[in-house]
Amino acid sequence: MFLTLRHLLSIMPIVLLSLAACAVNPATGERSFTGFMSEAQEIEVGQETHPKILAEFGGAYDNAALQRYVESIGELLASTTERPDIDFTFTVIDSPMINAFALPGGYVYVTRGLLALADNEAEVASVVGHEIGHVIARHSAQRYSRSVLAQIGAIGLGIATGSGELANLAGSGAAVYLQSFSRDQEFEADTLGIRYMARANFDPQAAADFLAKLQAHSQLEATLAGQPESTDKSNIMATHPRTVDRVQRAIENAGATQVTDPILARDIYLDQIDGMLYGEDPSQGVVRGRRFLHPDLRFAFEVPEGFTLRNNPNQVIAQGPGDTLIVFDLAPKPGSDSMLTYLTREWAGNMNFADAERIEIDGMEAATGSTRLRTQQGPRDVRLVAIRYDADTVYRFMFLTPPDLTEEQSLGLRETTYSFRRLSEAEAAAIEPLRVKIITVRPGDTVESLAEQMPFGDYREERFRVLNDLPEDAGLIPGQRVKIISG
Ligand SMILES: [Zn+2]
Numbered sequence: 001m002f003l004t005l006r007h008l009l010s011i012m013p014i015v016l017l018s019l020a021a022c023a024v025n026p027a028t029g030e031r032s033f034t035g036f037m038s039e040a041q042e043i044e045v046g047q048e049t050h051p052k053i054l055a056e057f058g059g060a061y062d063n064a065a066l067q068r069y070v071e072s073i074g075e076l077l078a079s080t081t082e083r084p085d086i087d088f089t090f091t092v093i094d095s096p097m098i099n100a101f102a103l104p105g106g107y108v109y110v111t112r113g114l115l116a117l118a119d120n121e122a123e124v125a126s127v128v129g130h131e132i133g134h135v136i137a138r139h140s141a142q143r144y145s146r147s148v149l150a151q152i153g154a155i156g157l158g159i160a161t162g163s164g165e166l167a168n169l170a171g172s173g174a175a176v177y178l179q180s181f182s183r184d185q186e187f188e189a190d191t192l193g194i195r196y197m198a199r200a201n202f203d204p205q206a207a208a209d210f211l212a213k214l215q216a217h218s219q220l221e222a223t224l225a226g227q228p229e230s231t232d233k234s235n236i237m238a239t240h241p242r243t244v245d246r247v248q249r250a251i252e253n254a255g256a257t258q259v260t261d262p263i264l265a266r267d268i269y270l271d272q273i274d275g276m277l278y279g280e281d282p283s284q285g286v287v288r289g290r291r292f293l294h295p296d297l298r299f300a301f302e303v304p305e306g307f308t309l310r311n312n313p314n315q316v317i318a319q320g321p322g323d324t325l326i327v328f329d330l331a332p333k334p335g336s337d338s339m340l341t342y343l344t345r346e347w348a349g350n351m352n353f354a355d356a357e358r359i360e361i362d363g364m365e366a367a368t369g370s371t372r373l374r375t376q377q378g379p380r381d382v383r384l385v386a387i388r389y390d391a392d393t394v395y396r397f398m399f400l401t402p403p404d405l406t407e408e409q410s411l412g413l414r415e416t417t418y419s420f421r422r423l424s425e426a427e428a429a430a431i432e433p434l435r436v437k438i439i440t441v442r443p444g445d446t447v448e449s450l451a452e453q454m455p456f457g458d459y460r461e462e463r464f465r466v467l468n469d470l471p472e473d474a475g476l477i478p479g480q481r482v483k484i485i486s487g
Helices: 006-011 039-056 064-078 112-117 121-136 139-161 164-170 173-177 183-199 205-224 244-253 266-273 339-347 403-419 425-429 447-451 460-467
Strands: 022-024 031-033 089-093 100-103 107-111 286-288 291-294 299-302 308-311 316-319 325-330 357-361 364-375 378-390 393-401 434-440 481-486
Touching (some): 039 089, 039 107, 064 089, 064 112, 064 121, 064 266, 089 112, 100 121, 107 112, 107 121, 112 205, 112 460, 121 205, 139 183, 183 244, 205 244, 205 460, 266 434, 266 481, 286 308, 299 403, 339 364, 339 378, 357 378, 378 403, 393 403, 447 460, 447 481, 460 481
Parallel strands (some): 089 107
Antiparallel strands (some): 022 031, 286 291, 291 299, 357 364, 364 378, 378 393, 434 481
16 A cells, blocks of 8 residues: 555546547447447547556556566467457456456456466466457446546545545545446356357466366355455456356357367466566555555554555555545644644635544544545545544544444444554564465375465465365365465
8 A cells, every 4th residue: 555545537548529439349249339449449448447446456466477477478368369450468467356357448357366266277367358358348347437427426426525635545446447347247247258269279278277176266255244245346257257157158158168178278377477566566555354564654553454555556445344444644734733733724625513622542643533534425424533643643533334233333443543553663574475385295295284374364274265165074185285375
């Protein structure tokens, strides 16, 4: 986290003024309304947006060999499409999120979080092929057009509440790329992706296998967050809503069941991801369970049970039950000395607080106040907290609760406020990056004994099984290669 929050709306170039295009798509054979973009505009939008996407999602992962490897998979698939003229750019994003997305004009991204979960080349090809499918069918162009409209809605929200911060929250740059496609678009992207996989001689079945694994992982994440279903809207399961059944149908639909001698390339793949970072890069702050710790900036806080923490480049967000939201960030250039003045005049000068007051958090001067706001999602009780960390640095919490949940949530959110504290040098130094390590099972190794080595507080065996695609009753065979996470 901690790039600036301010320029997110500038991600949107002005493409609204052009006339709608209607064209026959060579891959789908459909005459489709592609929103506001010509092909030339798609490429332009992609070129302009690419660097901003990198900034928003933590940049490209700094591993040239892995980048080249994923590029080679992507280029092989891209060479088989109906639009081989598109110059694709494939990037591994330095993010622990499990996601993949595409921009108009041929920019395709997969996160290192997703690569850690994949088990072979064919599974990665299924994800990359699917994103290529969205580009070829021009869904990303269509979505982009709709996103521009959504942005205008978000600006409207800002005007209604008089708060630029809330406008940023509602229409944050990341959110635009984390919107989901329609079921029809997903089916089409699957069908196309599987077609390209088969043409490139990958096993199409890997698409269904990997989706099942993504679902298992999503389920585990939900369990870890203490919720029956995943509420992580940044996960590929949310942005690309699919079911194994429908992917299976897409495999049949693509007529791609017959690939002789298909490529899986498991060993090659495992060699490529051996040593890859897992989870957050500590220099950006790390999520450990319900805690967020930042060894470089030297602070930590904890969110209540049932909340899922997500570390974004410019803010830390925790989603809780019933749309409860915690947003934590760094105040851009605070001018006021007093936190109460900062809160009431600078940060939220247009809001009316009934109860703004000075408080102290871990010996630091702080201020808090609450009010009710209208938002596009309905009325929300908003509590703001500003904390003077040092002469130049002010950290902020924003708690948003639907009014009927405010009372129930207030104790937990108050505990979060007062959990904010400084980290000692020793505590900061103890935070190590996690990495994927590939090991060969030796006689006597069990799921339990290998899982024990992983530096997680809980659910080690479940994590090990999901990471390695091992069903509940499956054991290990000596000589088999498996992934573990090491600290
Ligand atoms: Zn999709």
